[in-house]
Amino acid sequence: MQEEILQQGVDLMLFGMGTVFVFLTVLVIATTIMSGVVSRLFPDAVKPLPAAAAPPPKAGVDPKLQAIIKAAIEKHRSRHK
Amino acid sequence: MQEEILQQGVDLMLFGMGTVFVFLTVLVIATTIMSGVVSRLFPDAVKPLPAAAAPPPKAGVDPKLQAIIKAAIEKHRSRHK
Amino acid sequence: MQEEILQQGVDLMLFGMGTVFVFLTVLVIATTIMSGVVSRLFPDAVKPLPAAAAPPPKAGVDPKLQAIIKAAIEKHRSRHK
Amino acid sequence: MDNLIGLWQDSGLYLMAPGQLVMIVVGLLLLYLAINKNFEPLLLVPIGFGGILANIPGADLALSATEAAISSANPEVLSALAQAMGLEVWETAKDIKYAFEHLNAAEHGVIANLVADMGFNNGMLYNFYSVAIASGVAPLVIFMGVGAMTDFGPLLANPKTLFLGAAAQFGIFATVLGAVGMSYLGWMDFSVADAAAIGIIGGADGPTAIYVSSLLAPELLGAIAVAAYSYMALVPLIQPPIMRALTTAEERKIVMTQLRTVSRREKITFPVVVLILVALFLPSAAPLLGMFCFGNLMKECGVVDRLSDTAQHALINITTIFLGLSVGSKLAADKFLDPKTMGILALGIVAFGIGTAMGVLMAKLMNKFSKQQLNPLIGSAGVSAVPMAARVSNKLGLEANPHNFLLMHAMGPNVAGVIGSAVAAGVMISMVQGMGG
Amino acid sequence: MDNLIGLWQDSGLYLMAPGQLVMIVVGLLLLYLAINKNFEPLLLVPIGFGGILANIPGADLALSATEAAISSANPEVLSALAQAMGLEVWETAKDIKYAFEHLNAAEHGVIANLVADMGFNNGMLYNFYSVAIASGVAPLVIFMGVGAMTDFGPLLANPKTLFLGAAAQFGIFATVLGAVGMSYLGWMDFSVADAAAIGIIGGADGPTAIYVSSLLAPELLGAIAVAAYSYMALVPLIQPPIMRALTTAEERKIVMTQLRTVSRREKITFPVVVLILVALFLPSAAPLLGMFCFGNLMKECGVVDRLSDTAQHALINITTIFLGLSVGSKLAADKFLDPKTMGILALGIVAFGIGTAMGVLMAKLMNKFSKQQLNPLIGSAGVSAVPMAARVSNKLGLEANPHNFLLMHAMGPNVAGVIGSAVAAGVMISMVQGMGG
Amino acid sequence: MDNLIGLWQDSGLYLMAPGQLVMIVVGLLLLYLAINKNFEPLLLVPIGFGGILANIPGADLALSATEAAISSANPEVLSALAQAMGLEVWETAKDIKYAFEHLNAAEHGVIANLVADMGFNNGMLYNFYSVAIASGVAPLVIFMGVGAMTDFGPLLANPKTLFLGAAAQFGIFATVLGAVGMSYLGWMDFSVADAAAIGIIGGADGPTAIYVSSLLAPELLGAIAVAAYSYMALVPLIQPPIMRALTTAEERKIVMTQLRTVSRREKITFPVVVLILVALFLPSAAPLLGMFCFGNLMKECGVVDRLSDTAQHALINITTIFLGLSVGSKLAADKFLDPKTMGILALGIVAFGIGTAMGVLMAKLMNKFSKQQLNPLIGSAGVSAVPMAARVSNKLGLEANPHNFLLMHAMGPNVAGVIGSAVAAGVMISMVQGMGG
Numbered sequence A, B, C: 001m002q003e004e005i006l007q008q009g010v011d012l013m014l015f016g017m018g019t020v021f022v023f024l025t026v027l028v029i030a031t032t033i034m035s036g037v038v039s040r041l042f043p044d045a046v047k048p049l050p051a052a053a054a055p056p057p058k059a060g061v062d063p064k065l066q067a068i069i070k071a072a073i074e075k076h077r078s079r080h081k
Numbered sequence D, E, F: 001m002d003n004l005i006g007l008w009q010d011s012g013l014y015l016m017a018p019g020q021l022v023m024i025v026v027g028l029l030l031l032y033l034a035i036n037k038n039f040e041p042l043l044l045v046p047i048g049f050g051g052i053l054a055n056i057p058g059a060d061l062a063l064s065a066t067e068a069a070i071s072s073a074n075p076e077v078l079s080a081l082a083q084a085m086g087l088e089v090w091e092t093a094k095d096i097k098y099a100f101e102h103l104n105a106a107e108h109g110v111i112a113n114l115v116a117d118m119g120f121n122n123g124m125l126y127n128f129y130s131v132a133i134a135s136g137v138a139p140l141v142i143f144m145g146v147g148a149m150t151d152f153g154p155l156l157a158n159p160k161t162l163f164l165g166a167a168a169q170f171g172i173f174a175t176v177l178g179a180v181g182m183s184y185l186g187w188m189d190f191s192v193a194d195a196a197a198i199g200i201i202g203g204a205d206g207p208t209a210i211y212v213s214s215l216l217a218p219e220l221l222g223a224i225a226v227a228a229y230s231y232m233a234l235v236p237l238i239q240p241p242i243m244r245a246l247t248t249a250e251e252r253k254i255v256m257t258q259l260r261t262v263s264r265r266e267k268i269t270f271p272v273v274v275l276i277l278v279a280l281f282l283p284s285a286a287p288l289l290g291m292f293c294f295g296n297l298m299k300e301c302g303v304v305d306r307l308s309d310t311a312q313h314a315l316i317n318i319t320t321i322f323l324g325l326s327v328g329s330k331l332a333a334d335k336f337l338d339p340k341t342m343g344i345l346a347l348g349i350v351a352f353g354i355g356t357a358m359g360v361l362m363a364k365l366m367n368k369f370s371k372q373q374l375n376p377l378i379g380s381a382g383v384s385a386v387p388m389a390a391r392v393s394n395k396l397g398l399e400a401n402p403h404n405f406l407l408m409h410a411m412g413p414n415v416a417g418v419i420g421s422a423v424a425a426g427v428m429i430s431m432v433q434g435m436g437g
């Protein structure tokens, strides 16, 4: 019994750690292939997400105004989410 | 058995379609009466919903400013809802 | 039976009302002690909540602008919450 | 042709019992009051709508599968049920229903399996009620949300106002006595559990009332909830005459000193103090006050704003929708159209009145023993009905003295009343269960 | 070494059945259509993903504890099950599954206890399905949210367009007839309940279709939901040829008079009127139309905006996530890869076509009897598929006459189609259950 | 007078066991750490509060109806239970509890019916635990929300960092070995299932730890969750000394090349790739990784933003509230005040330390085989604890070289660690269940 639990623990470690490494290695390979395929076959087919590429505020806008709007929205956000 | 299912299908169609038509006809009548009663008995008793009748932005406001606020809120909305 | 229910009602009233008074009295005492301890041991250790102490809008901001922003946010809020 | 007759016999017009018609009208009335008169619409719109749904003849939305099987009045179904219950002699579906209600849990399970095999399902509203109310979760979650919306600042600035909240709870216990008195006199047939559940209307606190009723008197829940929310909406009509009758113009003009600022630390510590006192002295109030304090701690601690925000918005709103529909399921004609309902409505308004009066009188009594004078108008806010009762205090204060703003002062007893009602609820649940009620 | 073999024998590659592989590809296809082609993504992303999860070999996510025990193919487990069922002769796990499906509710309980003792649990998706769909709650909550998002203004301005919504429901019933016809001819093995559930695809209304299928034909639910949402996404391809074929260029150019303004009171009253009519004439449609009207009343009454907002956002979104994953659980290979699925897909598109045609023809018929001319292009919107079908009407109208904006006119029949489908659903559920189906 | 004695005997002060008092203090300590020291407040506020509620004497909030009946110590109730269990000889309530725990599912059902008839109910927190955790749903829903908040961009830009996430999982398995070693030496009495559940603390991932514990060692769940969240909060104290000890100043100064931009298509495809690999190779990780990938796909696909938003806000917040309270229910004195808890706390910190070390060492090893040099400080981020561990890497990087911004580089191993832990969880659940543990 005492021996058995130790054996089980060693098994868990060996097979567990092994699986983690094998799975993540497969994932590295698969991801690399995927990235290669996607960037070759569909280069820039889709533009980056609008959220990620929110246009920078137009130049020429009064910075004070911007700050006010930002503060108002921050305050609003802090209350409502 | 084979005959029965056909019969049941025909029944479903006749009574089903009949019910749909009768019910919606009754609803046309009831709606027409309701609209008549409401508009005669309570004409404009209640103003249209505020949301539906949001006041147009006051004249004289800088349109650029309006555009900025709108954009800020759009952005905010797209993130938070 | 009839007598018993009356007795039970009286018991409920006496012990119930008594418990309410005793508990809230203990709470008055505990709260007073707590407030004393907190204000003596940790005076202003923590600043009031930002929300509670939202900075007043900076002086010099165009009041019309403020009104517009407020209206925009009000409208937004009424739609989204 | 058979099919046409079947359709007609399935239609509401053919099946409608007079009681159901009356209850549909009652549901429409609740909707009217909620929408046009602004009677606690957040609850009364779902309750009224649910009440109409519960009374649609033939739809059985508020019935369990077994109740639906019994109400089907199908002779084969009924004999199968009677046989499964070992009922040798029976005449009507009512006999079977009566027998069913006296089975134990294991036997209920057997019958539930039987009706499932016969193809009956629980109605939609029955399911909502089981999940939201019978489990106790919905009132508790709403109480958590209310806690997250409550500011104990005014109470902490003037803790003595807790006594006003305590006094106003006399409305609850006087009503309990009234209800058992009615039973004693033979006017009504309220058990002591019923009396406790009816009394809690005087707490002027919806979720507390629903929680207590669901435990002590589920069959009265519909009437109790409707009474509680209706009278809360009527606070601006019920309270002023009582407040005027019990105060002099001079008293109403008393100007109270401005409340001190309460620090954030005090606000954070308060719900924890309440929780500890509950743990030490009043375990029976732990579910209600525990969730209330949890909500308040989330609000005040400042580090879990996203949870606090959800408790105040999405979660409480979702729960309110299902709580309201579930309460509506208890407006089925056979439960609501009962002389007891009239008794409940009568006792409920008395409860509000007595609570209001005791709050005002307590304020006057405290003035005799303290230099710091209270305006007795804030005593009436002790019944809860947050924030309506505090607004009524403020309004009457302004009438007496146009510079006398009582709103913040009245918020103290107002939230104290919430705590007081929850304490009363805990005591009553514990005592009634001890009485075998 | 044993452990390594065990890991390999536990891996998906070893256990994968061809059907599961096909279904994973189907799930990927649904994701592709949803994400890249914008096919009703709110539903098809969760459905597609859930479908893949349901077909992961060895994970048993879509199986109940008992099904997992049976599919474990462990001889000891199987004998224990067979013994508990009193099965003396059996060969494969399939026999045991067959026997299990024919047990009654009490026996199911016994088996559930047994497999719990053996350590089997319900899969994640099975739990989602039980809570969200088998209980009926998810489609109803979504219908409530849809009600809270629906504007009946255009319908109230021109109530006659309800007839267009009625006519388009012929697609449902013609399909029912088609399905029983296939059974009659021996092509398929659809019961009348199956036929009714398939027909409802023609209602072009997702939650209604899922609700009806969950009651009448749960094993077809996956195919029916996929067909319903896919064809809704294909409305801009399916409808135009039919609409053009049945109308002349002149008819398509008909300009409709501008809709009158509808007062707030009318909009508040309308859902209550529908509810009362349901109560009087069509109790079987009470769950669907009741929740729909409740959502709409919350929106229009203006006093419970926070509830209406939650019904339109947090609540419907949460429900959609679990509904979608739950529908996905019905895309298990053994249920979906069946000739019936082909039949369902074929019948579904016919249903959409017939519904479209009948809507258009009804508009032309009404023009014969009325001075106020309808543009027959708005008839096709009667199939529902809100708001896609109305947009199609508008687009074809603009093609015929660049100044002819039909969008608002088409919204009337569009929402009428939702009511019509719910009525049809109620009738069919009631009739099929009466037929013992 | 009897009543007064009854009230006193019902009060917390009279009933309080020393263990409960200690646990209430522990709960207050957790609240203090969460609120004043910002220790993972989103979880530790609800857990601490729930822990206090669970230890309110006499309130029985964390007990099932049966446990409440047993703990009532009412002799009549106990004899009824003993009789129903067929227990002929017994002395204390403890004997009955022991016997109850060894009944099978069918017998549990019988006892549940019996205690229901005697008027006992499940406690509030027990219900929360059953619905939220015992069913497995809450950790999975939180994992979905975390997926919807995770950006795999940095990982996709440098997929090799997945190896760092893999290496750091050695903390998990070393701890498993430590736990079984303690059992072997007779210091503790951990089963192999306990050891696996304890090891997962080293995953530094709350929902994964709770999910695994709920399946493998429910009675240790409270201690495991508290250890996991506390040590995550302590990452800025635990990791830096280890990181400094294992790296030279030169290594810490290594500047990494800027990450390439990752296209939207890659981000959409990645969760699908992970899902497919799980389906092919690791079905046992399907619930955790499936929900995680589903959340991430909803975020990235861009067509279901309203679902993604709800998964990131309302849904995850609601679930967190109930998950936290439910975990608190496992802080009952008899479960938490056990030598095992000390063992768990000791093993947990070792797990974090070993994970950190292995991540750093793996980075150094990779540098030996690759031209593209990694700063070994990002290796420690492989333990997960998102985003705390990545911030620690960044901070130490800036200390060594003020122009060396490692944050984005460390996000790669950081999210890789989440995947790694979920894989480890899947393997362990599958293997332990196979061992009959």
Ligand code: NA
Pocket (backbone or CB within 6 Å): D202, D203, D204, D205, D382, D383, D384, D385, D417, D418, D419, D420, D421
């Ligand atoms: Na009160």
Ligand code: NA
Pocket (backbone or CB within 6 Å): E202, E203, E204, E205, E382, E383, E384, E385, E417, E418, E419, E420, E421
């Ligand atoms: Na339709």
Ligand code: NA
Pocket (backbone or CB within 6 Å): F202, F203, F204, F205, F382, F383, F384, F385, F417, F418, F419, F420, F421
């Ligand atoms: Na990890």
